[in-house]
Amino acid sequence: QVQLQESGPGLVRPSQTLSLTCTVSGVSVTSDNSYWSWIRQPAGRELEWIGRIYIRGTAKYNPSLTSRVTISADTSKNQFSLKLKSVTAADTAVYYCARVTLMPLAATFAPDALAQWGHGTLVTVSS
Amino acid sequence: SSDLIQPPSVSVSPGQTASITCFGDNLGEKYVSWYQQRPGQSPVLVISQDIKRPSGIPERFSGSNSGNTATLTISGAQPMDEADYYCQAWDSDTALFGSGTKVTVL
Numbered sequence: 001q002v003q004l005q006e007s008g009p010g011l012v013r014p015s016q017t018l019s020l021t022c023t024v025s026g027v028s029v030t031s032d033n034s035y036w037s038w039i040r041q042p043a044g045r046e047l048e049w050i051g052r053i054y055i056r057g058t059a060k061y062n063p064s065l066t067s068r069v070t071i072s073a074d075t076s077k078n079q080f081s082l083k084l085k086s087v088t089a090a091d092t093a094v095y096y097c098a099r100v101t102l103m104p105l106a107a108t109f110a111p112d113a114l115a116q117w118g119h120g121t122l123v124t125v126s127s
Numbered sequence: 128s129s130d131l132i133q134p135p136s137v138s139v140s141p142g143q144t145a146s147i148t149c150f151g152d153n154l155g156e157k158y159v160s161w162y163q164q165r166p167g168q169s170p171v172l173v174i175s176q177d178i179k180r181p182s183g184i185p186e187r188f189s190g191s192n193s194g195n196t197a198t199l200t201i202s203g204a205q206p207m208d209e210a211d212y213y214c215q216a217w218d219s220d221t222a223l224f225g226s227g228t229k230v231t232v233l
Binding site (some may be wrong): 023037040043046047048049052060062063096100101103109111113114115117118120 | 158160162169170171172175176181212215217218221222223224225226227
């Protein structure tokens with residue numbers, strides 16, 4: 001059974017860097033058939049995709065956030081992490097980590113669905 | 128704002144059918160997934176690849192996708208189906224989410 005759990009500070013000061021970690025169990029983050037993704041949701045608003053990492057490839061980010069975001073992985077701990085720099089109040093949200101399954105497509109593969117999600121963690125940006 | 132447009136709300140009586148639409152340019156050329164999010168909970172995948180139900184998802188959930196519109200149908204809606212629903216597709220390896228639809232069962 002695949003499980004994901006977010007962890008990190010619940011309060012971040014404006015202009016500082018938001019850092020979160022997702023601990024994965026039930027599957028290795030080095031799995032060939034998975035992307036590892038971050039998504040956020042401001043209160044009462046829709047879901048926003050932040051980005052993803054594939055252990056055997058590069059990271060990919062939401063174009064609106066790419067200048068501030070870094071997603072990385074620690075295979076020894078079976079974790080992946082999010083760093084979002086220069087935060088403002090607009091970055092206040094519940095942050096989710098999720099596993100994206102991959103499906104075969106022609107001679108390669110493509111992302112399918114966000115099959116498993118963590119419970120989410122609220123991060124507030126405030127002084 | 129979202130690239131995938133959904134109606135803000137849909138109401139349905141218990142036992143009746145609810146249809147939730149998701150509109151996007153040439154959406155029928157992409158695979159669409161649907162997620163259910165109950166209040167205070169994380170999203171749960173209910174449909175992938177337009178029509179596939181993951182294990183454990185009731186048969187009353189079904190999907191379709193053609194042209195510019197994908198549709199999630201709940202046949203015989205139950206009170207437990209009251210939730211927000213989001214469509215999602217991939218564009219150039221970037222995930223797009225719909226604006227979300229609140230389904231009320233009453």
